[in-house]
Amino acid sequence: xxxxxxxxxxxxxxxxxxxxxxxxxxxxxxxxxxxxxxxxxxxxxxxxxxxxxxxxxxxxxxxxxxxxxxxxxxxxxxxxxxxxxxxxxxxxxxxxxxxxxxxxxxxxxxxxxxxxxxxxxxxxxxxxxxxxxxxxxxxxxxxxxxxxxxxxxxxxxxxxxxxxxxxxxxxxxxxxxxxxxxxxxxxxxxxxxxxxxxxxxxxxxxxxxxxxxxxxxxxxxxxxxxxxxxxxxxxxxxxxxxxxxxxxxxxxxxxxxxxxxxxxxxxxxxxxxxxxxxxxxxxxxxxxxxxxxxxxxxxxxxxxxxxxxxxxxxxxxxxxxxxxxxxxxxxxxxxxxxxxxxxxxxxxxxxxxxxxxxxxxxxxxxxxxxxxxxx
Amino acid sequence: xxxxxxxxxxxxxxxxxxxxxxxxxxxxxxxxxxxxxxxxxxxxxxxxxxxxxxxxxxxxxxxxxxxxxxxxxxxxxxxxxxxxxxxxxxxxxxxxxxxxxxxxxxxxxxxxxxxxxxxxxxxxxxxxxxxxxxxxxxxxxxxxxxxxxxxxxxxxxxxxxxxxxxxxxxxxxxxxxxxxxxxxxxxxxxxxxxxxxxxxxxxxxxxxxxxxxxxxxxxxxxxxxxxxxxxxxxxxxxxxxxxxxxxxxxxxxxxxxxxxxxxxxxxxxxxxxxxxxxxxxxxxxxxxxxxxxxxxxxxxxxxxxxxxxxxxxxxxxxxxxxxxxxxxxxxxxxxxxxxxxxxxxxxxxxxxxxxxxxxxxxxxxxxxxxxxxxx
Numbered sequence: 001x002x003x004x005x006x007x008x009x010x011x012x013x014x015x016x017x018x019x020x021x022x023x024x025x026x027x028x029x030x031x032x033x034x035x036x037x038x039x040x041x042x043x044x045x046x047x048x049x050x051x052x053x054x055x056x057x058x059x060x061x062x063x064x065x066x067x068x069x070x071x072x073x074x075x076x077x078x079x080x081x082x083x084x085x086x087x088x089x090x091x092x093x094x095x096x097x098x099x100x101x102x103x104x105x106x107x108x109x110x111x112x113x114x115x116x117x118x119x120x121x122x123x124x125x126x127x128x129x130x131x132x133x134x135x136x137x138x139x140x141x142x143x144x145x146x147x148x149x150x151x152x153x154x155x156x157x158x159x160x161x162x163x164x165x166x167x168x169x170x171x172x173x174x175x176x177x178x179x180x181x182x183x184x185x186x187x188x189x190x191x192x193x194x195x196x197x198x199x200x201x202x203x204x205x206x207x208x209x210x211x212x213x214x215x216x217x218x219x220x221x222x223x224x225x226x227x228x229x230x231x232x233x234x235x236x237x238x239x240x241x242x243x244x245x246x247x248x249x250x251x252x253x254x255x256x257x258x259x260x261x262x263x264x265x266x267x268x269x270x271x272x273x274x275x276x277x278x279x280x281x282x283x284x285x286x287x288x289x290x291x292x293x294x295x296x297x298x299x300x301x302x303x304x305x306x307x308x309x310x311x312x313x314x315x316x317x318x319x320x321x322x323x324x325x326x327x328x329x330x331x332x333x334x335x336x337x338x339x340x341x342x343x344x345x346x347x348x349x350x351x352x353x354x355x356x357x358x359x360x361x362x363x364x365x366x367x368x369x370x371x372x373x374x375x
Numbered sequence: 376x377x378x379x380x381x382x383x384x385x386x387x388x389x390x391x392x393x394x395x396x397x398x399x400x401x402x403x404x405x406x407x408x409x410x411x412x413x414x415x416x417x418x419x420x421x422x423x424x425x426x427x428x429x430x431x432x433x434x435x436x437x438x439x440x441x442x443x444x445x446x447x448x449x450x451x452x453x454x455x456x457x458x459x460x461x462x463x464x465x466x467x468x469x470x471x472x473x474x475x476x477x478x479x480x481x482x483x484x485x486x487x488x489x490x491x492x493x494x495x496x497x498x499x500x501x502x503x504x505x506x507x508x509x510x511x512x513x514x515x516x517x518x519x520x521x522x523x524x525x526x527x528x529x530x531x532x533x534x535x536x537x538x539x540x541x542x543x544x545x546x547x548x549x550x551x552x553x554x555x556x557x558x559x560x561x562x563x564x565x566x567x568x569x570x571x572x573x574x575x576x577x578x579x580x581x582x583x584x585x586x587x588x589x590x591x592x593x594x595x596x597x598x599x600x601x602x603x604x605x606x607x608x609x610x611x612x613x614x615x616x617x618x619x620x621x622x623x624x625x626x627x628x629x630x631x632x633x634x635x636x637x638x639x640x641x642x643x644x645x646x647x648x649x650x651x652x653x654x655x656x657x658x659x660x661x662x663x664x665x666x667x668x669x670x671x672x673x674x675x676x677x678x679x680x681x682x683x684x685x686x687x688x689x690x691x692x693x694x695x696x697x698x699x700x701x702x703x704x705x706x707x708x709x710x711x712x713x714x715x716x717x718x719x720x721x722x723x724x725x726x727x728x729x730x731x732x733x734x735x736x737x738x739x740x741x742x743x744x745x746x747x748x749x750x
Binding site for chain 2: 040041042044045046047048049065069070074077078079083084086295296298308312313314316317319320321323324326327328330331332
């Protein structure tokens with residue numbers, strides 16, 4: 001096993017879509033891959049056994065959240081993140097950069113690092129690239145992310161440039177402080193929707209050299225077209241032989257469009273967040289289970305879906321569980337929603353294999369856009 | 376298959392404990408049995424698959440709750456209670472008597488029935504023995520309960536007598552209106568802790584004749600000694616060859632003491648309610664996971680326990696899940712707690728088989744009393 005090896009298995013002739021195999025310390029990941037999110041060590045409402053049964057290969061957890069609670073020391077004493085999550089397959093940890101900028105109250109952004117107030121209790125906390133990398137080294141995920149500054153959208157050019165420059169400098173510090181050979185440290189390309197800034201950032205990061213590259217600061221309000229244009233442009237500045245990860249992206253149409261532009265990895269909280277909010281993905285569009293039309297609907301969420309929810313529960317029953325506040329409702333619809341995205345990934349693989357990805361993706365993108373399945 | 380057949384397989388020589396086999400429309404139940412509670416169609420936080428994996432044979436659901444939401448019509452249209460609960464093994468429905476008197480605001484108790492305000496939205500609702508029986512006939516559980524008046528504890532003698540008399544009259548009406556041969560209608564003996572009233576009620580109900588008898592109005596504040604004395608006394612007035620069910624009882628010590636007095640069936644919300652409140656049953660006493668001593672405790676809740684929780688998660692991890700509010704915490708500890716009670720039932724069976732029940736139960740009762748595992 002050679003950790004970090006990324007083998008391209010198959011390339012689509014008419015697009016940038018490709019299939020690959022990424023070797024990590026906890027096994028190989030077949031890409032393109034969708035990663036469910038287990039922010040605080042648990043994919044919300046699901047046991048790790050359920051996540052595995054769905055076919056998920058890798059779970060994302062958040063350094064920011066684990067750093068605040070229970071704390072990195074505690075995770076270490078509990079045997080590390082894999083043990084805590086009862087997940088012996090690959091894990092990726094986000095660096096905390098995005099969360100510091102989106103969840104907390106910022107006190108100071110300096111060239112050294114960030115001072116912020118915890119979103120839980122207001123506690124004053126300092127994070128910098130070395131600390132975030134050390135935290136991730138100790139959490140023990142298989143893929144860890146560079147600590148970056150994620151500028152908001154929209155953003156003044158001056159702030160965007162400085163955030164991008166800082167993210168490049170910080171990525172270098174992350175690489176220098178990275179001390180765990182079992183882990184792959186991915187860099188994060190920033191630059192908003194400014195294509196010039198994106199290529200500048202990508203080039204600089206590639207110069208430093210990483211085993212994988214992510215695109216951050218997208219899916220934050222810029223819209224589908226901006227996101228995909230920026231992605232397509234950035235990918236051209238990234239090495240062919242390294243995995244590419246589009247962060248925080250996971251609407252059905254976004255996954256397909258991302259793969260078409262050459263993206264290998266995705267993560268998103270939507271399937272579980274929607275699941276908790278009684279909203280289910282189906283091929284015919286979202287089902288909002290709180291709608292009274294489903295009261296006596298004996299059909300499963302999706303005919304032919306083999307997930308535990310669809311094999312056992314009707315829409316009417318799911319509606320009942322949400323109506324009375326039973327935890328089983330969120331659990332079941334989250335299972336279905338992750339299964340739905342997993343099925344899209346499976347179809348992506350098949351269509352790349354069969355050289356039908358281009359036609360298939362075009363048709364699916366139209367359909368999913370009509371369903372509202374775009375960011 | 377002859378529904379309602381109750382075969383006594385084995386009797387303890389030194390106590391009233393016995394093992395039996397009760398045939399229902401959805402299979403045989405090996406007694407003594409503990410029934411987890413799925414009030415609104417779901418054992419809180421657990422999938423039916425998890426409940427089955429634990430080894431539970433039968434789930435209890437509540438007519439009162441299903442009557443209010445989603446309504447009996449809706450359950451019927453969704454294919455009945457077994458289909459709704461995705462549970463193809465036996466189900467028992469409580470009649471709603473207990474809930475009407477404990478959860479709702481009563482407007483009128485008459486000899487005909489009860490008028491009350493729903494605990495959900497204050498809606499004025501009328502229930503009587505015929506309606507409750509019809510509702511249960513339509514829900515389709517395998518064992519249904521007579522609609523009774525459950526007097527509070529303590530209770531003036533006059534009210535207790537009238538509630539007991541009414542429960543007897545209502546049991547007769549339930550029997551007369553019962554229209555589903557696939558279901559067993561159990562009567563409920565009332566009478567508080569008044570032994571004379573208990574035997575009077577039991578004798579009258581046995582005269583009417585039912586395939587099973589429950590003891591209601593216990594575990595409502597009267598304490599362990601009163602509960603067991605009343606149970607022991609009542610059992611002597613019930614036929615040997617019919618199952619006996621001690622309602623709402625499920626503290627570890629209560630189960631063992633109940634079996635010793637000849638009880639065959641139990642139900643209780645405690646394992647799941649405690650599970651949601653971060654309190655775990657163990658042989659050494661309850662573990663309150665919110666206690667900071669467990670922060671870095673790498674041990675499972677209980678060494679050697681084979682449940683999904685203990686096989687995969689440490690006390691420290693469980694504490695983390697409760698601390699941050701992850702649903703997985705309640706799910707895991709509920710699994711463990713039901714498993715713990717299931718293991719007690721398994722040991723009861725083994726000790727009856729081995730003719731060691733008497734000694735074993737005495738020792739266990741002492742131990743569990745010291746743990747605070749008594750009502």
